[in-house]
Amino acid sequence: MLISPSEKQLEIIRQQLGREPRGLAGIAVQNDQEVPLVLQMDLLVDDKPFPTLYWMASKDIYQAIAEIETAGAVKELEQELIDNEALRAEHLADQQRYVDLRWASASEEQKQRIEELGFTPLYSKYGIGGISQWDKIRCLHMQYAYHLAQGSAIGRILDERYELHSKIASALI
Template sequence: MTLSPATEADVATITAHLGRQPRAIRAIAARCPSGHPAVIQTNPRLEDGTPFPTLYYLTCSQLAAAISTVETTGVMREMTDRLADDADLAAWYLRAHQSYLDERNALGDLGTQVTAGGMPGRVKCLHALVAHSLAKGPGTNPFGDEALELLTPHWPTGDCA
């Protein structure tokens, strides 16, 4: 993963995609195929000091819409059910959670074990898990990786902004 500073153009694109100013932005953590910001890394606290445990935040509106489409298929329940039956998968997901927590705590310890997306016990939000996979690369988050595979027919490969 290579973090890059957010340029004024990046912030303008993120603002357009979110429909509001991004909060607690630290850096661009991943870009969509057309080069626009897709995931930002955020500070563990908002500007007013409020805890913000989501270290990687999805900002691409087209990607968010594609993930929402996948979420409607019931895949999150199936993923969560697999955690109870597959010890290796559960251990991998726990490692993803711990890695996320360690990285966030290095920036500012919130005193909580809450990370994102339901980790480590369930799959609650594919948006957060995909953001984690895009930011850190394949092999980091098993369900983020799986969701990315499911998105292939839905997420554009051209100019999305």
């Protein structure tokens, strides 16, 4: 369920982003202290497609994921997608579910504007994080944001290997 941010949460989001939020549809995930962890974004921002539906807002979780990416996890996971057919199938299903969810989240007015601008094909082509090659991983931050909001194979692996889920309760910003 999408949460409309309170004034306090908007201030936290400004601190998290380091700027005024643009294209914010609402909070997709927050912790028990009501700290926004994942933001849901509008499909269009200033008449341009926003590359992702979910945006990792928590700086604490963002930093933990940055360290995991720096250690080479993206290449390792992409190799696993090649080697493990079941994981690959689950990941591709996650991509399709994401595309379907993203389009379903649009209002009729948004869909009409997207069609007027000629962007409709983009919303069926680009998966998690705006990637067109669905068997690849563009960004673990966007993968994990999607996982927290909806659940995903890559996010589950990140929780199992790196215990990212343990950072959720303690995230302060």
